[in-house]
Amino acid sequence: MESTIAAIATAPGMGAVGLVRVSGPEAFRLVSECLTSGRDCAGFTERLATLTKVVDPEGGTIDEVLITCFHGPRSYTGEDTVELACHGGVLVMRRVLQRLLDTGILPAGAGEFSQRAFLNGKMDLTQAEAVMDLISAQTELALRAAHEQLQGTLGDQAEQIRQEVLAIAAHVEAYIDFPEEDIDTDTGAALTARIKVCSQNISKLLKTAEQGRILREGVRTVIFGSPNAGKSSLLNKLLGYERAIVSEIEGTTRDTVEEVLNLEGIPVRLIDTAGMRETEDVIEQQGVERTLSQVETADLILEVVDGSQARNQHLTDEQIDGRHHILVINKTDLTTHEDWRDNEGVMISCSSGVGIDGLVQKIAEELAMGNAEWGGHAVAINARHQACLKRAESSLLAANHTLGSGQGAEFIAMDLRDAMQAIGEIAGRIDTEELLGEIFSSFCIGK
Numbered sequence: 001m002e003s004t005i006a007a008i009a010t011a012p013g014m015g016a017v018g019l020v021r022v023s024g025p026e027a028f029r030l031v032s033e034c035l036t037s038g039r040d041c042a043g044f045t046e047r048l049a050t051l052t053k054v055v056d057p058e059g060g061t062i063d064e065v066l067i068t069c070f071h072g073p074r075s076y077t078g079e080d081t082v083e084l085a086c087h088g089g090v091l092v093m094r095r096v097l098q099r100l101l102d103t104g105i106l107p108a109g110a111g112e113f114s115q116r117a118f119l120n121g122k123m124d125l126t127q128a129e130a131v132m133d134l135i136s137a138q139t140e141l142a143l144r145a146a147h148e149q150l151q152g153t154l155g156d157q158a159e160q161i162r163q164e165v166l167a168i169a170a171h172v173e174a175y176i177d178f179p180e181e182d183i184d185t186d187t188g189a190a191l192t193a194r195i196k197v198c199s200q201n202i203s204k205l206l207k208t209a210e211q212g213r214i215l216r217e218g219v220r221t222v223i224f225g226s227p228n229a230g231k232s233s234l235l236n237k238l239l240g241y242e243r244a245i246v247s248e249i250e251g252t253t254r255d256t257v258e259e260v261l262n263l264e265g266i267p268v269r270l271i272d273t274a275g276m277r278e279t280e281d282v283i284e285q286q287g288v289e290r291t292l293s294q295v296e297t298a299d300l301i302l303e304v305v306d307g308s309q310a311r312n313q314h315l316t317d318e319q320i321d322g323r324h325h326i327l328v329i330n331k332t333d334l335t336t337h338e339d340w341r342d343n344e345g346v347m348i349s350c351s352s353g354v355g356i357d358g359l360v361q362k363i364a365e366e367l368a369m370g371n372a373e374w375g376g377h378a379v380a381i382n383a384r385h386q387a388c389l390k391r392a393e394s395s396l397l398a399a400n401h402t403l404g405s406g407q408g409a410e411f412i413a414m415d416l417r418d419a420m421q422a423i424g425e426i427a428g429r430i431d432t433e434e435l436l437g438e439i440f441s442s443f444c445i446g447k
Contacts, residue, residue, distance in 0.1 A: 001119065004030055006100045007108035008093050009446035015088035020096055021446060022082040022105060023113055028069065030103040031082045035067075041082060044069045054084065054096050062099055063092050077113050078120030111443025118428060124155040125428030129382065132443050133216060141265035142215040145380045154205075154381065155427040161201050162423040165396070168194050169416040175409040188403055195400050198419075202393045205381055212380030214299070218260055218267035219367060222294045225304035226312055230330035233350035234304055235259070235272040238360070264364055271298075292319075300324040300366065307331045307347065311339035324366050328359060388422045395419035 004024025010017075022031055028042035035041065036053045044050045049066040056062055066085040075081040086096050101107060111132075118128045130149035137143040148154075168191060223231045236242050239259055257272040273291035295301060295315070300323065303315055307329040315325075327345030329336075333352050346362050348355030381389070399415035423429075 001116065004105045005108040005112055006097060006105045007113075007446040008097055009083075009113075010088070010093075012090070014090055018086050018088035018093045019446075020084040020086060020093065020100065021108075021113060022084070022100060023075070023077045023079045023108075023116065024105070025080065026105075027080040027082050030105050031067070031084070031100065033103050034099050041067055041069050046071055046074075049085070054086075054099055056099065057102075062095050063087055065096070073120065073122075076122065077116040078122045079116060108445065109440075110445055111440030111447060114443060114447055115440045124152065126155040126158070126385070126426060127152055128428075128440070129384075131447060135444065135447065136216070138218070138260055138267045139215070139262045139265050142267065145212070145215050149380075154385070157201075157205065158385075158423055158426040159429070161198055161392075162420055162429065164194065164198050164201075165392075165416055165420050165423065168198070169413060169420065172409050172413045172416060176413060192400055192403055195396050195403070199393055199396045199400075202389050202396070202423075206386060206389050206393070208380045209383075209386040212382050212385075214266060215380050216382065218269035219299045220271065220294075220297060221268050221300040221302060221363075222271045222273060222291075222298040223302045223304060224273055224291065224295060224315065225328075226306065229304045229306045230350045231304050232257070232272050234302070234328065234330065234348075235270055237350050237353065237356050238270060263360065266367065268300075268363070295319060298323055300326070300363070302326050302328050302363075304328045304330055305340070305345070307336050307340045308334040310337055326359075326362055326366055385426050388426045391422035392419045395422065 002025065004022065004026040006020060006022040009019040009021040028040075032040045032042065034054050036055055037059065039052050041050075041052075044067060046069055049068050051064070051066055053064050054062045063086045068083045068085070070076070070081040070083075072079040072081070084096060086093055097107075111128075114123075114128045114131050117123050118125060127150055130146050133146035134143065134150060137146050171191065223235055225231050235257065238261055259270050261268045261270055271294055273294055296319075301315065301320065303325065305312065305327065308331045327343070329340050329343065329345040329347050330350055332347045332354065333349040336347075346355060346359045348359055350356075395415045395418040399412050399419065402411045402415060
């Protein structure tokens with residue numbers, strides 16, 4: 001926190017404009033060393049872009065830039081911050097950054113700007129995580145959920161629960177301070193009711209975990225079937241462009257092909273797999289093994305069959321194992337075999353496009369995408385939040401059990417403290433260096 005850091009804050013590659021961000025106690029002084037002689041950015045009008053030049057030690061121009069200064073604590077990181085808008089060439093950006101580093105500024109690590117914002121109290125940990133969710137959002141729904149979290153919705157809800165548990169704990173601690181007074185029946189019933197309310201609020205947040213995973217990672221949708229059933233053709237039809245190679249030669253697809261489809265605001269990760277069949281080809285055998293591996297981790301299985309041929313399904317009920325599953329009967333433009341007549345599968349033709357819209361609708365129905373809660377939820381917790389909430393829920397359950405068994409208030413207080421600890425970790429009220437390092441290491445450099 002005592003050092004001044006810098007990084008290129010825009011994506012790698014060539015563009016019209018690129019941004020270099022500098023933050024730290026010496027930001028103004030060290031950036032000024034790189035500017036045209038006599039220019040001191042500490043005197044620039046705050047939050048107003050100023051045109052100047054970044055020069056080398058001999059005074060030669062490296063680039064003409066627009067500089068915007070933010071005085072701490074009124075900045076993203078809470079520190080003095082300078083943003084240099086340069087021309088977006090790869091070489092010029094690198095030279096500007098290197099000139100800054102030559103003054104003694106240190107290169108920023110992944111997520112270090114956001115980490116400083118958290119440590120300086122500019123945001124809680126849930127808001128810091130939302131920054132990365134916002135950057136990586138692939139659909140409008142994911143973007144909306146990230147915005148909600150960035151506004152502090154999750155952090156506020158977690159803090160409300162923590163404050164209620166704190167109030168309960170304070171009540172219990174009072175009985176510890178006055179051991180001659182046991183927790184009477186009426187008081188015990190009231191505490192049990194309050195703990196139950198906290199548990200219910202935690203349960204509501206836990207129910208958004210699956211939504212959060214899907215919004216961040218997408219619905220893992222495996223396209224499964226025999227060779228030449230039309231799996232790659234279906235992938236191309238759903239995407240709207242030729243992504244996978246389509247051939248009448250069996251075994252064309254040897255490895256998995258993955259793309260993301262935006263389906264009613266939900267990211268659907270389509271995974272085309274190798275056709276299932278017995279084969280002596282070693283490479284194709286590996287492809288079949290990967291197919292089975294993908295099925296084991298799928299959220300949704302689209303089982304594609306050739307409707308012009310006799311029934312030949314490979315998936316058993318044990319392999320489906322409760323996962324979402326849709327039977328897709330392809331090649332309906334040909335004569336449909338009697339085995340597939342009066343079947344509950346979705347009839348399509350990848351050749352003519354007939355039935356594709358109906359399949360999309362079926363996928364939406366299968367995943368309950370029409371449910372109003374997908375569009376209306378304000379919170380979608382991630383795996384870390386889920387783990388913290390489950391620990392808190394378990395501790396509250398233990399506290400209630402202890403309370404009902406008539407054991408000492410000390411044991412109840414211990415469980416309540418554990419619950420507060422777990423809930424506090426969500427927003428970073430209770431933190432460790434290891435936790436922060438794990439979270440911010442996933443950020444991009446410059447953020």
